[in-house]
Amino acid sequence: MTITAIRDQSQPMRHIVHVRDHIISADASVAEGGGDSGPSPHDLYDAALSACKALTVLWYAKHKNIALENVEVTTERDASDERKGVYRLAVSLHLTGDLSDAQREELLAVAGKCPIHKLMTAVTTEVTTVLA
Secondary structure, eight states: OOEEEEEOTTSSSOEEEEETTEEEEEOOOGGGTSOOOSOOHHHHHHHHHHHHHHHHHHHHHHHTTOOEEEEEEEEEEEOTTGGGTOOEEEEEEEEEESOOHHHHHHHHHHHTTOHHHHHHHTOOOOOOOOOO
16 A cells, blocks of 8 residues: 655645545644644554554454444553653543443453554564655
8 A cells, every 4th residue: 555645835844645545634733833734643643543443442342242332542642752762652442332341341452452553562663765
């Protein structure tokens, strides 16, 4: 898959990100010199984790016929030590439905196994950047 980020000339830092047939704007905050017209790259990174956990939990509950009505995922960032090599994300799951305590714990465990969580914590990601 190819993802492309193309600068929007109407804004100082805004880029339009193309993912298959989807378009997402990305920008820096006003304090960083952008127009805050979209999420920052850090926001998108954090959002990927939230979305993955939500989708993974929902898929698992449907697959196991667990009476999950809704899942909301909140991720809070602490980037205060990022330059020291530590980037902290605190994730909270809000599960609704007729769920036993055991099912809630099972879904919590499943959330910890989402593919993006694994990519962020257990996989070495190699990035190569070249001039086109």
